Amino acid sequence: MKATKNKNSDVKNNLTLAEKIDALRNEKNAVILAHYYQIPEIQDLADFVGDSLGLAQKAAETDADIIVFAGVHFMAETAKILNPDKKVLLPDLEAGCSLADSCPAGDFAKFKEKYPDHIVISYINCTAAIKTMSDVICTSGNAVKIVESFPKDQKIIFAPDKNLGGYINSVTGRNMVLWDGTCEVHDILSTQAVINLKVLNPDAKMIAHPECKAPVLNMADFVGSTTAMLKFTKKDDAKKYIVATETGILHQMRKESPEKEFLIVPTDETCSCNDCPYMKLNTMEKLFACMENESPEITLPEDVIEKARVPIERMLDISRKAGLI
Ligand code: 13P
Numbered sequence: 001m002k003a004t005k006n007k008n009s010d011v012k013n014n015l016t017l018a019e020k021i022d023a024l025r026n027e028k029n030a031v032i033l034a035h036y037y038q039i040p041e042i043q044d045l046a047d048f049v050g051d052s053l054g055l056a057q058k059a060a061e062t063d064a065d066i067i068v069f070a071g072v073h074f075m076a077e078t079a080k081i082l083n084p085d086k087k088v089l090l091p092d093l094e095a096g097c098s099l100a101d102s103c104p105a106g107d108f109a110k111f112k113e114k115y116p117d118h119i120v121i122s123y124i125n126c127t128a129a130i131k132t133m134s135d136v137i138c139t140s141g142n143a144v145k146i147v148e149s150f151p152k153d154q155k156i157i158f159a160p161d162k163n164l165g166g167y168i169n170s171v172t173g174r175n176m177v178l179w180d181g182t183c184e185v186h187d188i189l190s191t192q193a194v195i196n197l198k199v200l201n202p203d204a205k206m207i208a209h210p211e212c213k214a215p216v217l218n219m220a221d222f223v224g225s226t227t228a229m230l231k232f233t234k235k236d237d238a239k240k241y242i243v244a245t246e247t248g249i250l251h252q253m254r255k256e257s258p259e260k261e262f263l264i265v266p267t268d269e270t271c272s273c274n275d276c277p278y279m280k281l282n283t284m285e286k287l288f289a290c291m292e293n294e295s296p297e298i299t300l301p302e303d304v305i306e307k308a309r310v311p312i313e314r315m316l317d318i319s320r321k322a323g324l325i
């Protein structure tokens, strides 16, 4: 008996971290959802890798007992809101988001009071408290369609990303009131670096995430969410792309189109440090530990879950009707 026990633990000890995570996933009926900004090892073992919209959809549909969110806090919170009875784990509770942090609930409530005849459309990159004050949520993958689902004369507050909001205003001809928040990763991508890359690579197309500032977006051949950019590079016939977003997406782009070249836009001429510091807090070791200990777990008060669920469900409904999911 003892010998068998030792043998079993020997086998367990010899497994790689990826194999141990896989064993825990099966044993606990867990699903691992990962954002494209996660490190390649995590992306490669996840059950699903996607952008914020794809991840919200998967979270809404899963029948797993435990959702392990390899992403940031607002994403895991969204999964919890959609699955109040399931356990939702986040490998590192410190994995926040500068956009979500840029919009504190108290300040936003006061801001909202100034526009009593406006509805609120909030980017999913916000806290559950902001979601409770919103009429509908959007992601970068459905933002234009969500805004266009309202009549042209509907007055709208858009929070918290002013770059994404400004981009939607320019595409739809709306004049939404914008909360003054930004993503610290996308907002600092360098306009000069884009120009330099374009001069050196005249054969390259440029693609950008709408969290980038307007001068960067104005130089892009294509603007879209991480999934939209990935699909674009797969279908498009160029051989080289200048990519203005977080570095994590390059892993899937290179996997999907190994024959193509991808040049990331750096934050300035000396540094190409556009890794999201929050997304990159998740490691294989933390993923394993959180699955083994079933902690850190995301918890939310019931009334917050109830209120925040309404605008998220509305977003999923509009996205289904628009054929986006
Ligand atoms: P998407 O996943 O919608 O492309 O947004 C990127 C992002 O910054 C997530 O935090």
Ligand code: SF4
Binding pocket: 072, 096, 097, 098, 099, 100, 125, 183, 184, 185, 186, 211, 246, 276, 277, 278, 279
């Ligand atoms: Fe937030 Fe920007 Fe990081 Fe996305 S990339 S999680 S928006 S800080």
